[in-house]
Amino acid sequence: MTPPSIEYGQLSPMLIVLGVAVAGVLIEAFAPRGRRYQLHLGLSLTGLVAALVAVTALSGTIGSAVSGAVISDGPASFLQGIVLVIGLASVSLVAQRDPSGATSAFTPQASTVPGSVAEKTALRIGGMQTEVFPLTMFAVAGMLIFVAAGDLLTMFIALEVFSLPLYLMCGLARHRRLLSQESALKYFLLGAFSSAFFLYGIALLYGYAGTLSLPGIARAIDTSTDNTTLALLGASLVAVGLLFKVGAVPFHSWIPDVYQGAPTPITAFMAAATKVAAFGAMLRIFYVALPGLNHDWRPVLSLIAMVTMVAGAVLAVGQTDLKRLLGYSAVAQAGFILTGVVSADGLGLSATLFYLATYALTTMGAFAVISLVRNHTGGEETAIANWVGMGRRHPLTAMVFALFLLAFAGIPLTSGFIGKFAVFSAAAHGGQLLLVLVGVIASAVTAFVYAKVVVWMYSDDVPAQPAVVYTPSWLTGATIVAAAAATLTFGFMPQPLLDLADAAGAFLG
Numbered sequence: 001m002t003p004p005s006i007e008y009g010q011l012s013p014m015l016i017v018l019g020v021a022v023a024g025v026l027i028e029a030f031a032p033r034g035r036r037y038q039l040h041l042g043l044s045l046t047g048l049v050a051a052l053v054a055v056t057a058l059s060g061t062i063g064s065a066v067s068g069a070v071i072s073d074g075p076a077s078f079l080q081g082i083v084l085v086i087g088l089a090s091v092s093l094v095a096q097r098d099p100s101g102a103t104s105a106f107t108p109q110a111s112t113v114p115g116s117v118a119e120k121t122a123l124r125i126g127g128m129q130t131e132v133f134p135l136t137m138f139a140v141a142g143m144l145i146f147v148a149a150g151d152l153l154t155m156f157i158a159l160e161v162f163s164l165p166l167y168l169m170c171g172l173a174r175h176r177r178l179l180s181q182e183s184a185l186k187y188f189l190l191g192a193f194s195s196a197f198f199l200y201g202i203a204l205l206y207g208y209a210g211t212l213s214l215p216g217i218a219r220a221i222d223t224s225t226d227n228t229t230l231a232l233l234g235a236s237l238v239a240v241g242l243l244f245k246v247g248a249v250p251f252h253s254w255i256p257d258v259y260q261g262a263p264t265p266i267t268a269f270m271a272a273a274t275k276v277a278a279f280g281a282m283l284r285i286f287y288v289a290l291p292g293l294n295h296d297w298r299p300v301l302s303l304i305a306m307v308t309m310v311a312g313a314v315l316a317v318g319q320t321d322l323k324r325l326l327g328y329s330a331v332a333q334a335g336f337i338l339t340g341v342v343s344a345d346g347l348g349l350s351a352t353l354f355y356l357a358t359y360a361l362t363t364m365g366a367f368a369v370i371s372l373v374r375n376h377t378g379g380e381e382t383a384i385a386n387w388v389g390m391g392r393r394h395p396l397t398a399m400v401f402a403l404f405l406l407a408f409a410g411i412p413l414t415s416g417f418i419g420k421f422a423v424f425s426a427a428a429h430g431g432q433l434l435l436v437l438v439g440v441i442a443s444a445v446t447a448f449v450y451a452k453v454v455v456w457m458y459s460d461d462v463p464a465q466p467a468v469v470y471t472p473s474w475l476t477g478a479t480i481v482a483a484a485a486a487t488l489t490f491g492f493m494p495q496p497l498l499d500l501a502d503a504a505g506a507f508l509g
Contacts, residue, residue, distance in 0.1 A: 183261025198241025365483025
Protein backbone atom coordinates (compact mmCIF):
# COMPACT_ATOMS: atom_id res chain seq x y z
CA MET A 1 0.00 0.00 0.00
CA THR A 2 1.44 3.34 -1.06
CA PRO A 3 1.49 5.90 1.78
CA PRO A 4 -0.27 9.19 1.03
CA SER A 5 1.94 12.02 -0.15
CA ILE A 6 1.91 15.24 1.83
CA GLU A 7 2.12 18.35 -0.33
CA TYR A 8 3.58 20.75 2.21
CA GLY A 9 3.53 23.67 -0.21
CA GLN A 10 -0.22 23.50 -0.70
CA LEU A 11 -0.71 23.04 3.03
CA SER A 12 1.65 25.88 4.00
CA PRO A 13 -1.01 28.50 4.97
CA MET A 14 -2.68 26.07 7.38
CA LEU A 15 0.63 24.73 8.72
CA ILE A 16 1.92 28.25 9.39
CA VAL A 17 -1.15 29.24 11.41
CA LEU A 18 -1.21 25.93 13.31
CA GLY A 19 2.49 26.34 14.07
CA VAL A 20 1.88 29.82 15.44
CA ALA A 21 -1.00 28.50 17.56
CA VAL A 22 1.18 25.77 19.08
CA ALA A 23 3.98 28.28 19.68
CA GLY A 24 1.42 30.51 21.40
CA VAL A 25 0.54 27.69 23.78
CA LEU A 26 4.23 27.31 24.65
CA ILE A 27 4.54 31.05 25.21
CA GLU A 28 1.53 30.95 27.52
CA ALA A 29 3.11 28.09 29.47
CA PHE A 30 6.73 29.24 29.77
CA ALA A 31 7.13 32.94 28.95
CA PRO A 32 7.20 35.51 31.80
CA ARG A 33 3.79 37.06 32.42
CA GLY A 34 4.96 40.55 31.57
CA ARG A 35 6.28 39.49 28.16
CA ARG A 36 3.39 37.36 26.95
CA TYR A 37 1.31 40.12 25.43
CA GLN A 38 4.10 41.45 23.21
CA LEU A 39 5.24 37.96 22.18
CA HIS A 40 1.70 36.79 21.35
CA LEU A 41 0.87 39.93 19.39
CA GLY A 42 4.04 39.91 17.32
CA LEU A 43 3.89 36.17 16.65
CA SER A 44 0.19 36.19 15.73
CA LEU A 45 0.44 39.13 13.32
CA THR A 46 3.61 37.75 11.71
CA GLY A 47 2.08 34.29 11.27
CA LEU A 48 -1.13 35.62 9.74
CA VAL A 49 0.76 37.85 7.31
CA ALA A 50 3.02 34.93 6.33
CA ALA A 51 -0.01 32.69 5.78
CA LEU A 52 -1.67 35.40 3.67
CA VAL A 53 1.47 35.64 1.52
CA ALA A 54 1.40 31.84 1.13
CA VAL A 55 -2.27 31.91 0.05
CA THR A 56 -1.50 34.64 -2.47
CA ALA A 57 1.40 32.60 -3.86
CA LEU A 58 -0.84 29.54 -4.17
CA SER A 59 -3.78 31.40 -5.68
CA GLY A 60 -3.25 29.90 -9.13
CA THR A 61 -2.69 26.36 -7.89
CA ILE A 62 -5.32 23.79 -8.79
CA GLY A 63 -5.04 20.36 -7.19
CA SER A 64 -5.39 18.36 -4.02
CA ALA A 65 -3.19 17.45 -1.08
CA VAL A 66 -3.03 14.49 1.32
CA SER A 67 -4.90 12.15 -1.02
CA GLY A 68 -7.67 14.63 -1.68
CA ALA A 69 -8.31 15.62 1.95
CA VAL A 70 -7.45 19.27 1.22
CA ILE A 71 -8.27 21.01 -2.05
CA SER A 72 -6.49 23.91 -3.72
CA ASP A 73 -8.76 25.80 -6.10
CA GLY A 74 -10.10 29.28 -6.70
CA PRO A 75 -12.84 29.38 -4.04
CA ALA A 76 -10.53 27.84 -1.41
CA SER A 77 -7.82 30.47 -1.98
CA PHE A 78 -10.36 33.32 -2.07
CA LEU A 79 -12.08 32.24 1.15
CA GLN A 80 -8.78 31.51 2.92
CA GLY A 81 -7.62 35.00 2.03
CA ILE A 82 -10.78 36.49 3.53
CA VAL A 83 -10.40 34.42 6.71
CA LEU A 84 -6.79 35.53 7.15
CA VAL A 85 -7.66 39.21 6.65
CA ILE A 86 -10.42 38.83 9.24
CA GLY A 87 -7.92 37.07 11.52
CA LEU A 88 -5.54 40.03 11.25
CA ALA A 89 -8.35 42.45 12.08
CA SER A 90 -9.53 40.27 14.98
CA VAL A 91 -6.08 40.03 16.53
CA SER A 92 -5.84 43.82 16.23
CA LEU A 93 -9.12 44.23 18.13
CA VAL A 94 -8.15 41.64 20.73
CA ALA A 95 -4.91 43.57 21.30
CA GLN A 96 -6.76 46.82 22.09
CA ARG A 97 -5.55 48.12 25.46
CA ASP A 98 -7.32 51.13 26.90
CA PRO A 99 -5.39 54.00 28.42
CA SER A 100 -6.21 52.93 31.97
CA GLY A 101 -5.17 49.38 31.24
CA ALA A 102 -8.18 48.19 33.21
CA THR A 103 -11.07 48.44 30.80
CA SER A 104 -10.12 46.00 28.06
CA ALA A 105 -12.72 43.37 27.26
CA PHE A 106 -10.24 40.76 28.45
CA THR A 107 -8.91 42.54 31.55
CA PRO A 108 -9.87 40.93 34.90
CA GLN A 109 -12.57 42.98 36.62
CA ALA A 110 -13.31 40.97 39.75
CA SER A 111 -13.86 44.07 41.85
CA THR A 112 -13.30 47.62 40.68
CA VAL A 113 -14.75 49.65 43.52
CA PRO A 114 -13.12 53.09 43.27
CA GLY A 115 -10.09 53.21 45.50
CA SER A 116 -10.18 49.51 46.27
CA VAL A 117 -7.09 47.31 46.31
CA ALA A 118 -8.50 45.31 43.40
CA GLU A 119 -8.88 48.43 41.29
CA LYS A 120 -5.35 49.63 42.03
CA THR A 121 -3.98 46.19 41.27
CA ALA A 122 -5.85 46.06 37.96
CA LEU A 123 -4.61 49.52 37.04
CA ARG A 124 -1.04 48.60 37.91
CA ILE A 125 -1.00 45.25 36.10
CA GLY A 126 -3.21 46.18 33.17
CA GLY A 127 -3.21 42.45 32.51
CA MET A 128 -4.89 40.72 29.63
CA GLN A 129 -5.96 37.12 29.29
CA THR A 130 -3.32 36.37 26.71
CA GLU A 131 -4.58 32.85 26.04
CA VAL A 132 -7.05 34.47 23.66
CA PHE A 133 -4.26 34.82 21.07
CA PRO A 134 -3.48 31.10 20.56
CA LEU A 135 -7.19 30.31 20.75
CA THR A 136 -7.82 32.75 17.92
CA MET A 137 -5.04 31.17 15.88
CA PHE A 138 -6.44 27.67 16.35
CA ALA A 139 -9.86 28.95 15.23
CA VAL A 140 -8.36 30.58 12.13
CA ALA A 141 -6.47 27.38 11.27
CA GLY A 142 -9.64 25.32 11.54
CA MET A 143 -11.48 27.72 9.24
CA LEU A 144 -8.67 27.58 6.67
CA ILE A 145 -9.03 23.80 6.53
CA PHE A 146 -12.84 23.93 6.64
CA VAL A 147 -13.21 25.94 3.43
CA ALA A 148 -10.68 23.73 1.58
CA ALA A 149 -11.75 20.28 2.81
CA GLY A 150 -12.07 17.68 0.08
CA ASP A 151 -13.88 15.06 2.15
CA LEU A 152 -16.48 15.11 4.90
CA LEU A 153 -14.22 13.67 7.61
CA THR A 154 -11.64 16.44 7.16
CA MET A 155 -14.48 18.95 7.16
CA PHE A 156 -15.83 17.64 10.46
CA ILE A 157 -12.41 17.72 12.12
CA ALA A 158 -11.89 21.29 10.91
CA LEU A 159 -15.35 22.22 12.22
CA GLU A 160 -14.41 21.08 15.71
CA VAL A 161 -10.96 22.67 15.54
CA PHE A 162 -12.44 26.13 15.04
CA SER A 163 -15.60 25.64 17.11
CA LEU A 164 -14.01 24.60 20.40
CA PRO A 165 -11.81 27.73 20.73
CA LEU A 166 -14.83 29.90 19.94
CA TYR A 167 -16.82 28.30 22.77
CA LEU A 168 -14.01 29.20 25.17
CA MET A 169 -13.45 32.73 23.86
CA CYS A 170 -17.13 33.62 24.23
CA GLY A 171 -16.80 33.25 28.00
CA LEU A 172 -13.75 35.48 28.45
CA ALA A 173 -15.52 38.82 28.95
CA ARG A 174 -14.96 40.39 32.34
CA HIS A 175 -17.31 43.38 32.38
CA ARG A 176 -20.44 41.23 32.24
CA ARG A 177 -19.01 37.94 33.37
CA LEU A 178 -22.22 36.01 33.99
CA LEU A 179 -23.74 37.10 30.69
CA SER A 180 -20.56 36.10 28.87
CA GLN A 181 -20.37 32.70 30.51
CA GLU A 182 -24.06 32.10 29.86
CA SER A 183 -23.56 32.88 26.17
CA ALA A 184 -20.57 30.52 26.03
CA LEU A 185 -22.61 27.71 27.59
CA LYS A 186 -25.51 28.26 25.18
CA TYR A 187 -23.17 28.31 22.23
CA PHE A 188 -21.41 25.15 23.40
CA LEU A 189 -24.59 23.16 23.99
CA LEU A 190 -26.30 24.18 20.76
CA GLY A 191 -23.05 23.81 18.84
CA ALA A 192 -22.63 20.28 20.17
CA PHE A 193 -26.12 19.38 18.95
CA SER A 194 -25.41 20.84 15.51
CA SER A 195 -22.12 18.94 15.29
CA ALA A 196 -23.97 15.73 16.14
CA PHE A 197 -26.42 16.36 13.29
CA PHE A 198 -23.51 17.08 10.97
CA LEU A 199 -21.72 13.86 11.94
CA TYR A 200 -24.87 11.76 11.58
CA GLY A 201 -25.42 13.24 8.14
CA ILE A 202 -21.85 12.29 7.21
CA ALA A 203 -22.55 8.71 8.29
CA LEU A 204 -25.68 8.53 6.14
CA LEU A 205 -23.91 9.94 3.09
CA TYR A 206 -21.10 7.44 3.58
CA GLY A 207 -23.64 4.65 3.87
CA TYR A 208 -25.17 5.73 0.57
CA ALA A 209 -22.03 6.49 -1.46
CA GLY A 210 -19.42 4.28 0.21
CA THR A 211 -16.97 7.19 0.28
CA LEU A 212 -16.40 10.42 2.18
CA SER A 213 -14.86 12.24 -0.78
CA LEU A 214 -17.05 15.07 -2.05
CA PRO A 215 -16.48 14.27 -5.76
CA GLY A 216 -16.97 10.58 -4.94
CA ILE A 217 -20.38 11.29 -3.40
CA ALA A 218 -21.33 13.26 -6.51
CA ARG A 219 -20.34 10.36 -8.77
CA ALA A 220 -22.28 7.90 -6.62
CA ILE A 221 -25.42 10.04 -6.89
CA ASP A 222 -25.03 10.52 -10.65
CA THR A 223 -24.45 6.84 -11.42
CA SER A 224 -26.79 5.27 -8.88
CA THR A 225 -30.09 3.75 -9.92
CA ASP A 226 -31.18 3.25 -6.31
CA ASN A 227 -33.55 5.38 -4.28
CA THR A 228 -31.83 8.59 -3.14
CA THR A 229 -33.73 8.83 0.15
CA LEU A 230 -30.65 7.97 2.23
CA ALA A 231 -28.59 10.59 0.40
CA LEU A 232 -31.30 13.20 0.94
CA LEU A 233 -31.48 12.42 4.66
CA GLY A 234 -27.71 12.68 4.95
CA ALA A 235 -27.65 15.95 3.02
CA SER A 236 -30.42 17.35 5.24
CA LEU A 237 -28.55 16.58 8.46
CA VAL A 238 -25.28 17.98 7.11
CA ALA A 239 -27.19 21.10 6.09
CA VAL A 240 -28.55 21.46 9.64
CA GLY A 241 -25.01 21.63 11.01
CA LEU A 242 -23.99 24.26 8.47
CA LEU A 243 -27.18 26.32 8.77
CA PHE A 244 -26.57 26.51 12.52
CA LYS A 245 -23.12 27.96 11.92
CA VAL A 246 -24.40 30.62 9.52
CA GLY A 247 -27.31 31.48 11.82
CA ALA A 248 -30.18 30.68 9.45
CA VAL A 249 -33.74 30.22 10.72
CA PRO A 250 -34.76 28.03 12.54
CA PHE A 251 -31.22 27.50 13.86
CA HIS A 252 -30.59 31.14 14.74
CA SER A 253 -31.61 31.37 18.40
CA TRP A 254 -28.01 31.41 19.66
CA ILE A 255 -26.97 34.41 17.57
CA PRO A 256 -28.31 37.41 19.57
CA ASP A 257 -27.48 35.90 22.98
CA VAL A 258 -23.92 34.93 22.04
CA TYR A 259 -23.24 38.18 20.19
CA GLN A 260 -24.40 40.18 23.21
CA GLY A 261 -22.54 38.17 25.85
CA ALA A 262 -19.21 37.54 24.12
CA PRO A 263 -16.40 40.13 24.24
CA THR A 264 -16.89 42.49 21.31
CA PRO A 265 -13.65 41.51 19.50
CA ILE A 266 -14.76 37.87 19.66
CA THR A 267 -18.24 38.81 18.49
CA ALA A 268 -16.65 40.52 15.50
CA PHE A 269 -14.55 37.45 14.75
CA MET A 270 -17.55 35.12 14.98
CA ALA A 271 -19.85 37.37 12.98
CA ALA A 272 -17.37 37.67 10.11
CA ALA A 273 -15.08 34.64 10.02
CA THR A 274 -17.54 31.94 11.09
CA LYS A 275 -20.03 33.05 8.44
CA VAL A 276 -17.33 33.03 5.75
CA ALA A 277 -16.09 29.57 6.75
CA ALA A 278 -19.56 28.03 7.08
CA PHE A 279 -20.79 29.40 3.76
CA GLY A 280 -17.55 28.30 2.10
CA ALA A 281 -18.12 24.73 3.30
CA MET A 282 -21.80 24.91 2.32
CA LEU A 283 -20.92 26.00 -1.20
CA ARG A 284 -18.39 23.19 -1.54
CA ILE A 285 -20.83 20.52 -0.31
CA PHE A 286 -23.81 21.61 -2.40
CA TYR A 287 -21.87 22.51 -5.54
CA VAL A 288 -19.33 19.65 -5.51
CA ALA A 289 -20.95 16.73 -3.65
CA LEU A 290 -24.68 17.30 -4.19
CA PRO A 291 -25.27 18.93 -7.59
CA GLY A 292 -27.21 15.83 -8.65
CA LEU A 293 -29.79 16.56 -5.94
CA ASN A 294 -30.18 20.27 -6.66
CA HIS A 295 -33.83 19.84 -7.64
CA ASP A 296 -34.41 18.64 -4.09
CA TRP A 297 -32.26 20.99 -2.01
CA ARG A 298 -32.74 24.22 -3.97
CA PRO A 299 -36.45 24.66 -3.07
CA VAL A 300 -35.73 23.91 0.60
CA LEU A 301 -32.80 26.36 0.78
CA SER A 302 -34.91 28.95 -1.05
CA LEU A 303 -37.65 28.66 1.57
CA ILE A 304 -35.11 28.82 4.40
CA ALA A 305 -33.53 31.92 2.83
CA MET A 306 -36.89 33.70 2.63
CA VAL A 307 -37.84 32.87 6.20
CA THR A 308 -34.37 33.85 7.43
CA MET A 309 -34.43 37.23 5.70
CA VAL A 310 -37.89 38.10 6.96
CA ALA A 311 -37.37 36.82 10.52
CA GLY A 312 -34.01 38.57 10.94
CA ALA A 313 -35.37 41.85 9.61
CA VAL A 314 -38.56 41.82 11.69
CA LEU A 315 -36.88 40.73 14.93
CA ALA A 316 -34.26 43.48 14.57
CA VAL A 317 -36.92 46.21 14.63
CA GLY A 318 -37.60 46.12 18.37
CA GLN A 319 -34.03 45.69 19.64
CA THR A 320 -32.62 48.18 22.15
CA ASP A 321 -29.10 46.71 22.36
CA LEU A 322 -26.73 47.31 19.45
CA LYS A 323 -25.03 43.92 19.62
CA ARG A 324 -28.39 42.13 19.65
CA LEU A 325 -29.56 44.34 16.78
CA LEU A 326 -26.48 43.41 14.77
CA GLY A 327 -27.08 39.79 15.77
CA TYR A 328 -30.53 39.76 14.18
CA SER A 329 -29.05 41.73 11.30
CA ALA A 330 -26.56 38.88 10.85
CA VAL A 331 -29.50 36.48 10.64
CA ALA A 332 -31.05 38.55 7.86
CA GLN A 333 -27.66 38.80 6.12
CA ALA A 334 -27.40 34.99 6.21
CA GLY A 335 -30.66 34.89 4.26
CA PHE A 336 -29.30 37.33 1.68
CA ILE A 337 -26.15 35.22 1.22
CA LEU A 338 -28.26 32.06 0.90
CA THR A 339 -29.94 33.79 -2.03
CA GLY A 340 -26.67 33.49 -3.92
CA VAL A 341 -26.15 29.88 -2.84
CA VAL A 342 -29.57 28.87 -4.16
CA SER A 343 -28.59 29.99 -7.66
CA ALA A 344 -26.46 26.83 -7.95
CA ASP A 345 -24.34 28.10 -10.84
CA GLY A 346 -21.09 29.95 -11.45
CA LEU A 347 -22.78 33.34 -11.29
CA GLY A 348 -24.24 32.53 -7.88
CA LEU A 349 -20.87 31.28 -6.62
CA SER A 350 -18.97 34.42 -7.61
CA ALA A 351 -21.75 36.67 -6.26
CA THR A 352 -21.72 34.82 -2.94
CA LEU A 353 -17.94 35.10 -2.68
CA PHE A 354 -18.12 38.85 -3.31
CA TYR A 355 -20.89 39.28 -0.72
CA LEU A 356 -18.95 37.30 1.88
CA ALA A 357 -15.83 39.42 1.40
CA THR A 358 -17.59 42.79 1.64
CA TYR A 359 -19.90 41.76 4.47
CA ALA A 360 -17.00 40.42 6.54
CA LEU A 361 -15.02 43.64 6.23
CA THR A 362 -18.00 45.83 7.08
CA THR A 363 -18.84 43.65 10.08
CA MET A 364 -15.31 43.90 11.44
CA GLY A 365 -15.47 47.68 11.16
CA ALA A 366 -18.85 47.97 12.87
CA PHE A 367 -17.85 45.88 15.88
CA ALA A 368 -14.48 47.63 16.07
CA VAL A 369 -16.34 50.92 16.57
CA ILE A 370 -18.62 49.36 19.20
CA SER A 371 -15.56 48.09 21.11
CA LEU A 372 -14.42 51.71 21.64
CA VAL A 373 -17.70 53.01 23.03
CA ARG A 374 -17.95 52.77 26.83
CA ASN A 375 -20.30 53.78 29.64
CA HIS A 376 -19.52 55.79 32.77
CA THR A 377 -18.14 52.70 34.56
CA GLY A 378 -15.72 51.80 31.75
CA GLY A 379 -17.77 48.87 30.50
CA GLU A 380 -18.96 48.38 26.94
CA GLU A 381 -21.92 50.60 26.09
CA THR A 382 -24.28 48.81 23.74
CA ALA A 383 -27.60 50.35 24.80
CA ILE A 384 -28.84 52.30 21.79
CA ALA A 385 -30.47 54.90 24.06
CA ASN A 386 -27.06 56.00 25.32
CA TRP A 387 -25.75 56.44 21.76
CA VAL A 388 -28.29 59.23 21.22
CA GLY A 389 -26.51 62.46 20.31
CA MET A 390 -23.26 60.65 19.45
CA GLY A 391 -23.02 62.67 16.25
CA ARG A 392 -22.56 65.89 18.22
CA ARG A 393 -20.28 64.54 20.95
CA HIS A 394 -18.12 62.27 18.77
CA PRO A 395 -18.81 63.20 15.12
CA LEU A 396 -16.07 61.06 13.54
CA THR A 397 -17.15 57.92 15.40
CA ALA A 398 -20.80 58.48 14.49
CA MET A 399 -19.95 59.12 10.85
CA VAL A 400 -17.91 55.92 10.47
CA PHE A 401 -20.49 53.79 12.29
CA ALA A 402 -23.26 55.30 10.14
CA LEU A 403 -21.27 54.31 7.05
CA PHE A 404 -21.16 50.68 8.19
CA LEU A 405 -24.89 50.68 8.99
CA LEU A 406 -25.72 52.10 5.57
CA ALA A 407 -23.58 49.38 3.99
CA PHE A 408 -25.53 46.73 5.90
CA ALA A 409 -28.72 48.34 4.60
CA GLY A 410 -27.47 48.13 1.01
CA ILE A 411 -27.48 51.86 0.30
CA PRO A 412 -25.95 52.74 -3.11
CA LEU A 413 -22.26 53.70 -3.25
CA THR A 414 -21.45 51.23 -0.48
CA SER A 415 -20.17 47.68 -0.85
CA GLY A 416 -23.39 46.34 0.68
CA PHE A 417 -25.43 47.61 -2.27
CA ILE A 418 -23.14 45.90 -4.80
CA GLY A 419 -23.23 42.67 -2.78
CA LYS A 420 -27.03 42.59 -2.61
CA PHE A 421 -27.32 43.50 -6.28
CA ALA A 422 -24.93 40.66 -7.18
CA VAL A 423 -26.74 37.92 -5.25
CA PHE A 424 -30.20 39.13 -6.29
CA SER A 425 -29.10 39.21 -9.93
CA ALA A 426 -27.73 35.67 -9.63
CA ALA A 427 -30.97 34.46 -8.04
CA ALA A 428 -33.07 36.12 -10.74
CA HIS A 429 -30.86 34.54 -13.40
CA GLY A 430 -31.55 31.18 -11.74
CA GLY A 431 -35.32 31.70 -11.87
CA GLN A 432 -35.77 32.52 -8.16
CA LEU A 433 -37.93 35.63 -8.70
CA LEU A 434 -40.05 35.14 -5.56
CA LEU A 435 -36.88 34.86 -3.48
CA VAL A 436 -35.59 38.12 -4.96
CA LEU A 437 -38.89 39.88 -4.20
CA VAL A 438 -38.82 38.74 -0.58
CA GLY A 439 -35.17 39.80 -0.36
CA VAL A 440 -35.96 43.32 -1.58
CA ILE A 441 -38.77 43.67 0.98
CA ALA A 442 -36.55 42.38 3.79
CA SER A 443 -33.82 44.80 2.71
CA ALA A 444 -36.29 47.67 3.04
CA VAL A 445 -37.19 46.59 6.59
CA THR A 446 -33.55 46.31 7.64
CA ALA A 447 -32.84 49.70 6.05
CA PHE A 448 -35.49 51.18 8.37
CA VAL A 449 -33.78 49.58 11.38
CA TYR A 450 -30.34 50.95 10.49
CA ALA A 451 -31.72 54.36 9.56
CA LYS A 452 -33.40 54.59 12.96
CA VAL A 453 -30.05 54.12 14.71
CA VAL A 454 -28.43 56.76 12.50
CA VAL A 455 -31.23 59.23 13.23
CA TRP A 456 -30.84 58.67 16.98
CA MET A 457 -27.09 59.20 16.77
CA TYR A 458 -27.62 62.56 15.09
CA SER A 459 -30.51 63.76 17.25
CA ASP A 460 -30.19 66.76 19.57
CA ASP A 461 -31.20 64.85 22.72
CA VAL A 462 -28.69 64.10 25.46
CA PRO A 463 -29.18 60.81 27.37
CA ALA A 464 -28.86 60.61 31.14
CA GLN A 465 -25.70 58.52 30.80
CA PRO A 466 -24.18 59.40 27.42
CA ALA A 467 -21.68 56.99 25.93
CA VAL A 468 -18.05 58.00 25.64
CA VAL A 469 -15.51 56.95 23.02
CA TYR A 470 -12.07 55.71 24.00
CA THR A 471 -9.05 56.55 21.88
CA PRO A 472 -8.24 53.45 19.82
CA SER A 473 -4.84 51.82 19.65
CA TRP A 474 -3.11 52.13 16.31
CA LEU A 475 -4.09 48.56 15.45
CA THR A 476 -7.79 49.13 16.16
CA GLY A 477 -7.66 52.46 14.37
CA ALA A 478 -6.07 50.83 11.34
CA THR A 479 -8.78 48.15 11.33
CA ILE A 480 -11.56 50.74 11.34
CA VAL A 481 -9.91 52.85 8.64
CA ALA A 482 -9.27 49.81 6.44
CA ALA A 483 -12.84 48.55 6.85
CA ALA A 484 -14.30 51.97 6.06
CA ALA A 485 -12.03 52.36 3.03
CA ALA A 486 -13.00 48.91 1.73
CA THR A 487 -16.71 49.65 2.27
CA LEU A 488 -16.45 52.80 0.18
CA THR A 489 -13.97 51.51 -2.40
CA PHE A 490 -15.97 48.39 -3.22
CA GLY A 491 -19.09 50.56 -3.43
CA PHE A 492 -17.55 53.04 -5.90
CA MET A 493 -15.18 50.65 -7.72
CA PRO A 494 -16.33 47.06 -7.16
CA GLN A 495 -15.01 45.67 -10.44
CA PRO A 496 -11.56 44.48 -9.23
CA LEU A 497 -13.09 42.41 -6.43
CA LEU A 498 -15.90 41.21 -8.71
CA ASP A 499 -13.30 40.08 -11.24
CA LEU A 500 -11.35 38.30 -8.51
CA ALA A 501 -14.49 36.54 -7.28
CA ASP A 502 -15.44 35.63 -10.84
CA ALA A 503 -11.96 34.19 -11.47
CA ALA A 504 -12.30 32.13 -8.30
CA GLY A 505 -15.81 30.95 -9.16
CA ALA A 506 -15.10 27.34 -10.05
CA PHE A 507 -14.60 24.37 -7.71
CA LEU A 508 -12.16 21.56 -8.41
CA GLY A 509 -14.08 18.32 -8.88
